[in-house]
Amino acid sequence: MKSFTDYLWFKTAQKQEFINITPQVEAALAKSGIKEGLCLVNPMHITASVFINDDESGLHRDFAVWLEKLAPFGKDRYQHNQTGEDNGDAHLKRTLMGREVVVAVTGGKLDFGPWEQIFYGEFDGQRKKRVLVKIIGE
Secondary structure (H helix, E strand, O other): OEEEEEEEEEOOOOOOEEEEOHHHHHHHHHHHOOOOEEEEEEEOOOOEEEEEEOOOHHHHHHHHHHHHHHOOOOOOOOHHHHHOOOOHHHHHHHHHHOOOEEEEEEOOEEOOOOOOEEEEEEOOOOOOEEEEEEEEEO
């Protein structure tokens, strides 16, 4: 068995964004040469998420509205923000959207169901952050 590691870097223009990173993950898989195995994709930051869903703009707007209802931005809303931070909501949004994804690799391709794509969810952006892509297999 072999392994391959790559890092994707992002600096979003907005505080909150959803970015389809499927092409970058597919490129890392192609570089790895692995044909059968598993691909882990994990944001290396506690205010960002990686998740799988449909690449449909209405759904992404629905996510943003839903997340804001569940964990609204506000400096005085969260005890975490009493430490001098202002991103308590971003930590909660990350927990709701998930920490990482694992996708099967079959025949050198990501083995998705219909409409599935990989997304980077940023909830405290406008600074440089990275995403780990770790592929293991043969």
